Amino acid sequence: MENVYLSEKNIKKSETITLFSPRNPTPMQVVYLSNIDQTVAFHVETAFFYEVPEGNEADTSDIIEQVKRAVSEVLLIPYYFMAGRLSFNLHENRLELVCNNKGVQFVGATSNLTLKELGDLTHPNPSFKHLVPLIMGSKNLDDIPLFSIQVTRFSCGAFSVGFATNHSILDGKSAADMFLNLASICRGEDMKTHELNIDRSCIRARNPPQVKFQHTEYIKLAEPSHTSFTSPIASPQASRPLSRKLQAVLIYS
Numbered sequence: 001m002e003n004v005y006l007s008e009k010n011i012k013k014s015e016t017i018t019l020f021s022p023r024n025p026t027p028m029q030v031v032y033l034s035n036i037d038q039t040v041a042f043h044v045e046t047a048f049f050y051e052v053p054e055g056n057e058a059d060t061s062d063i064i065e066q067v068k069r070a071v072s073e074v075l076l077i078p079y080y081f082m083a084g085r086l087s088f089n090l091h092e093n094r095l096e097l098v099c100n101n102k103g104v105q106f107v108g109a110t111s112n113l114t115l116k117e118l119g120d121l122t123h124p125n126p127s128f129k130h131l132v133p134l135i136m137g138s139k140n141l142d143d144i145p146l147f148s149i150q151v152t153r154f155s156c157g158a159f160s161v162g163f164a165t166n167h168s169i170l171d172g173k174s175a176a177d178m179f180l181n182l183a184s185i186c187r188g189e190d191m192k193t194h195e196l197n198i199d200r201s202c203i204r205a206r207n208p209p210q211v212k213f214q215h216t217e218y219i220k221l222a223e224p225s226h227t228s229f230t231s232p233i234a235s236p237q238a239s240r241p242l243s244r245k246l247q248a249v250l251i252y253s
Contacts (some may be wrong), residue, residue: 003119005127011111011152016133018103019072021080031081031097032201037168038095041086044175045132047162049121057157064108064151067161070185071104071149078196079178082147082169097169097198105148107133115158132162 004010052060076083084099109131118125133148148164165175181191 004113004117005125006111006113006118006130007127008130010113011109011130013107013109013150016105016107017068019068019076019083019106020103021076021083021101022073023077024080024083024101025099029081029099030087031084031099031198032204033095033097033168034200034203035205037200041095041166041168043135043164044167044172045129045162045164046175046179047128047131047160048179049115049160050158051115052157052159060153060157060159063153063159066186067149067151067182068106068108070182071106074185074191075178075182076104078181078191078194079147081198082165082178084146085144086141086146086166086168088141095168102142103145105133105135105145107148107150109150109152111152111154113154114156115154116156131160133164135164 050060080101081097081099083101083104084097085102086095087098088094089096115121131150131152133150135144135148146166146169150162151159152162153159163175163179165178170178177193181193184191
């Protein structure tokens with residue numbers, strides 16, 4: 001069977017809504033971002049597919065609403081910072097995370113295709129971009145969500161969950177942990193993680209810089225005293241300069 005590619009013709013998206021954390025800290029929290037975080041402030045897109053046993057298609061009829069409730073009512077309590085925004089501190093000349101509860105972007109979608117029609121899901125497929133919420137370009141950081149979700153239900157009952165997360169806030173491991181927590185909530189189980197430590201000030205560079213230890217990797221090596229082909233561990237007898245005849249052969253060969 002020939003694979004079918006996703007497009008706006010076979011996938012219908014509902015209007016984007018914003019989900020807020022029910023327990024955002026007061027007063028508003030500002031989180032320091034490390035030097036590494038400053039360089040990776042881009043979104044990472046991920047899509048997960050879930051099959052449904054034949055005959056159980058109705059079990060996922062409310063999957064979009066189920067995931068939406070799991071995020072807004074439970075997940076965004078410990079992950080309240082994912083509803084915040086990046087901000088550029090002009091005084092410090094660096095990015096920081098402002099936990100202002102501007103919200104998480106959520107989209108529900110349906111497709112008239114079956115999961116089998118998409119072919120091998122492990123193969124790269126550019127059309128999968130339709131399963132991940134579109135992060136609209138903006139010159140204002142305050143308008144760009146750090147976390148966006150799209151749940152797409154297929155005609156066979158299977159569904160996909162697409163995420164877009166900002167790498168400066170979640171790296172691969174922490175994003176995977178969040179996805180596992182969301183899955184646990186949707187199954188009616190307890191979260192794997194209840195308390196998260198987002199304090200990154202422990203890796204803040206000292207200002208002004210203070211070099212208190214000898215870093216041999218930055219020591220400039222002395223220039224060699226001669227250009228003969230010698231080994232640093234060779235014996236003195238084996239380290240004698242090459243004969244002029246052999247040097248000539250090496251130079252002109």
